[in-house]
Amino acid sequence: MAPLTTTQRTVLAGARVVLPSGVVEGGRITVEGATIAADDTAGPLGAGPAGAADGRTDGAGRTDGAGQVTYDLTGRGYTIVPGFVDIHNHGGGGASFTSGSAEDILTGVRTHREHGTTTVVASTVTESMEFLVRRAGLLAELVEQGDLAGIHFEGPFISPCRKGAHDEGLLRHPDPADVRKLVEAARGTARMVTLAAELPGGIESVRLLAELGVIAAIGHTDASYEQTREAIDAGATVATHLFNAMPPLQHREPGPIAALLEDERITVELINDGTHLHPSVLELAFGSAGADRVAFITDAMDAAGFGDGMYELGPMKVEVREGVARLLEGGSIAGSTLTLDTAFKRAVTLDGLSLPDAVAALSVNPARLLGLQDRIGTLEPGKDADLVLLDRAWDLAGVMRKGEWVVEPA
Template sequence: MNKKWIINANIVMENKIITNGFLEMSEGKITVIDQMANCPSFALRENVIDCQQKGYIIPGMIDIHIHGAVGHDFMDANHICYSKIAKYLASEGVTAFLATTMTGPMSEIESAVEALAYYYKNQPTAVPEMLGIHLEGPFISQAKKGAQSEAFILKPNVQQFNDLYDKSHHSIRLVTFAPEEDTDFELLHELTNKGVIASIGHSDADYDTAQHAIKAGITHVTHLFNGMSGLHHRDPGVVGAVLLAEDVYVEIIPDNVHFHKDLLPMVYKMTGLNRLLIITDGIRAKGMPDGLYQLGGNEVEVMNNQCIQRKTGSLAGSVLNMNTARKNIGEWLTLSLVEQIRIVSLNQAEHLGMDNRKGSIALGKDADIVWLNEEGEVEKTFCLGNFAFEKD
């Protein structure tokens, strides 16, 4: 049996931290969690990782909004590119993700979802796991398109979505769209009937329309504040509607670029801990030097952690590292490590209906494990018990 042990570790559980503990990983699962006093002795130590009580063992993080990294994009429709993106994500402490598409020619979106469907069913186990597809566009508002390509924006269409859904082999898990463009909420109803998460994003809906959409089945908002009608004292807009709702999960990009960090306490007070989702919205420039990159057929200039579409001046995704995002929100909201893990991992797993095997360290769950060193940096990452990343 392919067993590995992590010993002399501070293990971050869902509601507590076990100090000086150990865990066993076998056949891709967590099979033992206990105190070091009960740890077996090892004749061979080749599969033993000794943390020496330095740093913390946390569950792998889950990025549900990621377009690409290290020069590659999920719209490239190339399995080798997908493997390279996944391998890189392990260096950030990410062990699972939703591959995110964007607005473009329908033929390109079809090619991407077909290639992603193949990768989804044949993906390697020693890299972060693709949990499905996040379809961002093309059913969005032209007024709030952001870096999405205006020429290929479409009105929400049930038949076109179903064609993509079938081509994805039903692996589309989340759809970002503009419900105000959706006649009689036809697409929204189709998404909820299929069990696909319906997200309001790139939307110019007014407050009342957003409220009606939430009542009809919206349970998610894509990158809060960005690509949506803002909070105004005479029209609270999409921002007001989702913050006041009780059951909408809220994506945030904590890079202090997409919104001012001092807004976070307001968001936190309104959503609480259990509805916050940290994302990166990373593009192919993530993990690369500053310079010019392509996103959705447009040129993006990356400089000083900002990604700007040269044609429009719009923000165009990010190069945010997921572990940096965790540290940022921990500092800005004074969150404990247990609280940080909820919003980078457990909330995502619960929202996707996968918390039976992802999102926290517990017996029987997937051995998606990250060792953070004393500086809070990723020292090692395991995906399904396999070495996926080691610092230096």
């Protein structure tokens, strides 16, 4: 990986650029410090040729006498998209967000940054309340430092019928007092809590979360269609990894899936790794919800960006084989080893999504959901210079975060 470099002004020219207004061929992005800036000397953002860059060579870019570095990408088949935003991620690079040290967590964050995820929400798994309260304090420090975008508590307020890779012995009902305790322990950094709203205290906890400005997500649930509708009316706005860890869609008992897909207030998480969802199911979700209501997530665990082997997910033992994570006991799928660059490539190749729809699912929608759309999620003047370069095969070729190269294009 190239060392992080900061330049006063960086121009990326001659690439396809995905902007809110559409896809621009032969466009460019100009970066001033940590933010995206319109180029006053050569036309609007994303269009027009960049000025010539004369002088010494600086890596793949050329630096002029004023300190501007220009990367001429003309004819190389590059596409520039906004940095990816992952709202549901348990770790990576061999490190866990639930049980690792602060250094371990940063290792996981760096791993996902190297795969294009410039904004990460750290997700926990079910543990004791005492453990999660302590964990919230550590994760909150990293949010306050700017390394994480927030905390997502997945468990312990979930259904034992749909527990997935969570320890059943540590599950509990979503008592509003316990929910408040976790949120307060996060010191304003809690972004989302996944719960099974049909459990005692579930609806009250959804209302509480809405009042506190924290996303209430319906997941790991055995709720009926009617119970899910009640939770949405109470303030739930996210479906945690839709289809997974919930009753299947049935014609006389539609369950939570139908309720979550049909309601415009709900953003649906999808794990686009080829293991969690059949391609036809992903197509069904997009067709029903629409591209503006889908957020691709990784649900990644420690092995993401690391490799096969034995791992721990909270207190649970996990074996990763050929990139698929399963509990050692029982064989349940235990998160994923997905990174969002792979999810993007699948989206525009195997899934046949348009570039704008793929960008919506990986950047625009999750940024809006987090309330960060004024800083991230699209390539616009004044926003953070978070961007991803993809080559003509849709493989990652470069990553910039806040104007600094995480992966510099060759």
